[in-house]
Amino acid sequence: MPNITFNDSTGKSQTIDAEIGSTVMETAIRNNIPGIDAECGGACACATCHVYVDDAWIAKLPKPEQMEEDMLDFAYDVRPGSRLSCQIKVTADLDGLVVSTPEKQG
Structure with a gap:
C-alpha cells in the first residue's frame, strides 16, 4: 500500500497506508485526519477537503x-499547490505523497 503523509497547520504529521483506488480524502476520513472536513462526501461540490500538495509532488499528479x-x-488560502483531496486518486505511484491541510477549511 502506498503511504501518504498528512501534515496539519500546527506541524503535526501522520503517515498513513492508503488503499489503491481510493482517494486521498477517503484515506483521510477513514483515519480521522484533522483538517479534512469533506462535507460533500467527495462529490467535488465543496472545498472542505482542500489540501496543499508538497512541491515535490505537484508535477507527479x-x-x-x-x-x-x-x-x-x-x-x-488557495496556493499554487492547492488541490481537493477528493480528486486525487491513490495509485502505487503516489507512495510517499505529502499533503498539508490549511489552517481552516473554506
Missing part, C-alpha cells in the same frame, strides 16, 4: 479538471 479548479475558488 494529474492536472486538476475544470470542476475542481472552480471549487477551489471557495477554498481558504
